[in-house]
Amino acid sequence: MRPDTLGVIGLGAIGGSVAWQAGVAGVPRVLGFSPFPAEGAAAVRAGAVTDLAPSVRHVFERSDLVVLAAPPVQNLALLSAAARFLRPEAMCTDVTAVKVPVIAVAGALGLETRFAGSHPLVAVAQTGFGAAEPARFRGALVYVTPVGSQDAPAREVADFWAAVLEAQPVIADAEVHDAVVAWTSQLPQAVGCAMAHACASDGPRGVTFGSTARAATQPALAPVAAVRDTLLLNRAAVLEVLDRVEVALGGLQGALRDGDPVRLQAWLEAGSAWRRRIEP
Amino acid sequence: MRPDTLGVIGLGAIGGSVAWQAGVAGVPRVLGFSPFPAEGAAAVRAGAVTDLAPSVRHVFERSDLVVLAAPPVQNLALLSAAARFLRPEAMCTDVTAVKVPVIAVAGALGLETRFAGSHPLVAVAQTGFGAAEPARFRGALVYVTPVGSQDAPAREVADFWAAVLEAQPVIADAEVHDAVVAWTSQLPQAVGCAMAHACASDGPRGVTFGSTARAATQPALAPVAAVRDTLLLNRAAVLEVLDRVEVALGGLQGALRDGDPVRLQAWLEAGSAWRRRIEP
Numbered sequence: 241m242r243p244d245t246l247g248v249i250g251l252g253a254i255g256g257s258v259a260w261q262a263g264v265a266g267v268p269r270v271l272g273f274s275p276f277p278a279e280g281a282a283a284v285r286a287g288a289v290t291d292l293a294p295s296v297r298h299v300f301e302r303s304d305l306v307v308l309a310a311p312p313v314q315n316l317a318l319l320s321a322a323a324r325f326l327r328p329e330a331m332c333t334d335v336t337a338v339k340v341p342v343i344a345v346a347g348a349l350g351l352e353t354r355f356a357g358s359h360p361l362v363a364v365a366q367t368g369f370g371a372a373e374p375a376r377f378r379g380a381l382v383y384v385t386p387v388g389s390q391d392a393p394a395r396e397v398a399d400f401w402a403a404v405l406e407a408q409p410v411i412a413d414a415e416v417h418d419a420v421v422a423w424t425s426q427l428p429q430a431v432g433c434a435m436a437h438a439c440a441s442d443g444p445r446g447v448t449f450g451s452t453a454r455a456a457t458q459p460a461l462a463p464v465a466a467v468r469d470t471l472l473l474n475r476a477a478v479l480e481v482l483d484r485v486e487v488a489l490g491g492l493q494g495a496l497r498d499g500d501p502v503r504l505q506a507w508l509e510a511g512s513a514w515r516r517r518i519e520p
Numbered sequence: 521m522r523p524d525t526l527g528v529i530g531l532g533a534i535g536g537s538v539a540w541q542a543g544v545a546g547v548p549r550v551l552g553f554s555p556f557p558a559e560g561a562a563a564v565r566a567g568a569v570t571d572l573a574p575s576v577r578h579v580f581e582r583s584d585l586v587v588l589a590a591p592p593v594q595n596l597a598l599l600s601a602a603a604r605f606l607r608p609e610a611m612c613t614d615v616t617a618v619k620v621p622v623i624a625v626a627g628a629l630g631l632e633t634r635f636a637g638s639h640p641l642v643a644v645a646q647t648g649f650g651a652a653e654p655a656r657f658r659g660a661l662v663y664v665t666p667v668g669s670q671d672a673p674a675r676e677v678a679d680f681w682a683a684v685l686e687a688q689p690v691i692a693d694a695e696v697h698d699a700v701v702a703w704t705s706q707l708p709q710a711v712g713c714a715m716a717h718a719c720a721s722d723g724p725r726g727v728t729f730g731s732t733a734r735a736a737t738q739p740a741l742a743p744v745a746a747v748r749d750t751l752l753l754n755r756a757a758v759l760e761v762l763d764r765v766e767v768a769l770g771g772l773q774g775a776l777r778d779g780d781p782v783r784l785q786a787w788l789e790a791g792s793a794w795r796r797r798i799e800p
Contacts, residue, residue: 361728361730363730363731363732381728381730423719423724423727424724424727424728424729424730424732424733425730425733427715427719427736428715428732428733428735428736428737429732430772431711431736431769432736433772433787433792434768434769434772434791435707435708435711436791436792436794436795437772437787437788437791437794438707438761438767438768439791439794440790440791440793441764441767442764442767444699444704447700447703447704448661448704449704450704450705451643452643452704452705452708452709453704453708453798454798455735455738456707456711456712456736457708457794457795457798458735458795459732459736460788460791460794464785464789465785467788468784468785469781471772471776472776472779472784479777481718482772482773482776484718484721484722485714486766487718487722488714488715488718488721489711489765489766492713493759496751496758496762497759499752499755501748501749501752504748504751505744505745505748507717508713508717508740508748510717510720510721511714511717511719511740512716512740512741512744513720514716514717514723514740515737515741516741518729518733518734518737
């Protein structure tokens with residue numbers, strides 16, 4: 241779908257980019273809402289929105305498509321407002337990185353014919369509108385997850401990502417999505433933070449951590465509240481993946497304890513072969 | 521020291537760079553040895569060595585300073601040849617990333633007045649002379665470790681790194697060095713490989729691993745034999761660090777199992793605060 245009026249709730253790095261890129265792509269009216277006056281003002285100055293809304297209700301009541309781009313837990317809360325105020329013929333989606341809870345709440349609120357979840361895979365190092373970009377989603381992979389068996393809203397939302405934002409949407413089941421992102425994004429996030437935590441608790445002081453260590457612990461620089469919420473929202477899948485990482489680490493520890501070069505080499509080669517397959 | 525004749529055994533990414541940069545810096549004779557004829561020929565063609573030696577004995581018998589730049593375990597074996605063939609007034613060092621075993625062997629072989637270990641901290645993604653660079657060590661941190669209380673050879677070797685190769689040498693105790701690198705380089709190496717191993721064993725197939733996951737598992741692309749040997753040579757310190765990482769992961773798993781946002785936030789913030797202190 242190409243909305244005449246696009247509503248965006250939350251004008252941070254993701255929401256601000258959705259609004260901005262949609263305007264650049266010719267959406268005539270982009271109605272933004274931010275709880276932070278300075279962020280809304282910055283979005284207006286940049287031309288990322290055509291109008292600022294005084295409330296989320298105002299956005300829901302005037303938009304053909306509403307994108308929920310608040311932090312994860314707030315997006316879940318905004319679904320209640322969507323159920324009350326979204327126009328009957330309008331559509332809604334969100335950009336939360338975990339989809340099962342979003343889809344469950346949307347279904348429970350009776351939004352199944354007007355909602356599909358989204359998860360754009362874009363790396364965002366900073367928060368706030370200052371990190372928004374007007375071509376953020378060009379070529380980006382975006383997962384779109386239907387509520388139950390409702391394919392029509394998912395197709396509309398996927399078409400918005402493709403036709404307006406030049407992204408590459410893939411329609412996927414929410415449970416499959418969450419199991420996959422537990423591996424592809426939450427695993428490196430959680431383990432990078434665990435390395436940083438171990439260094440903070442027990443690491444040497446006053447020494448140089450080189451580029452390898454800084455890269456490995458880079459995930460610990462991500463906004464803590466967002467990381468906390470996405471880990472908690474997907475905790476069953478994340479715990480399952482962390483169990484598998486513990487098994488892998490146990491294999492390494494066993495080979496090292498036994499001083500077994502053959503076993504250690506085989507252990508290293510399994511990971512190396514996998515990593516070469518996902519080059520670069 | 522500024523050697524008239526520098527010997528370099530092993531002409532890969534590190535040894536080739538030592539030879540090349542020393543020649544550029546005005547060392548009159550750079551005598552290289554490689555067990556691989558093609559690698560030796562490439563070093564000659566690039567002008568990285570002035571002469572190729574037919575044997576390691578030839579290098580030891582003719583050099584004022586010999587740099588052992590073979591893989592870790594071969595460097596240990598080369599110390600025996602150093603003890604037999606190094607001239608009485610000459611010096612020797614190595615570039616192995618783990619120093620306690622090197623220093624122990626050098627001491628046992630009676631090399632204490634003619635040997636100090638080196639560990640240049642340079643990130644090398646590729647192996648072989650093709651990855652050598654003629655300005656590799658400019659500004660690089662280089663740890664130099666004495667044998668026992670023999671400071672004079674360590675000062676000579678440190679002076680070579682500073683005066684000839686424009687590096688920044690730091691004289692350090694081998695045990696302290698190995699405990700530090702277990703944290704600063706072997707921790708991210710081992711854990712990056714463990715994530716790759718887990719993905720290889722249990723991860724989803726046919727899905728996109730984005731830039732975060734590729735960066736996190738980048739260590740699994742390092743040469744397996746070198747990683748195997750440096751992990752084994754420093755296994756006591758590495759096992760100690762991995763125990764601390766297990767404790768950190770346990771803290772995360774506990775907070776997730778209990779669904780405790782306050783505990784999870786505190787856990788994340790400890791690592792985040794540490795990581796911000798070692799910016800960028």
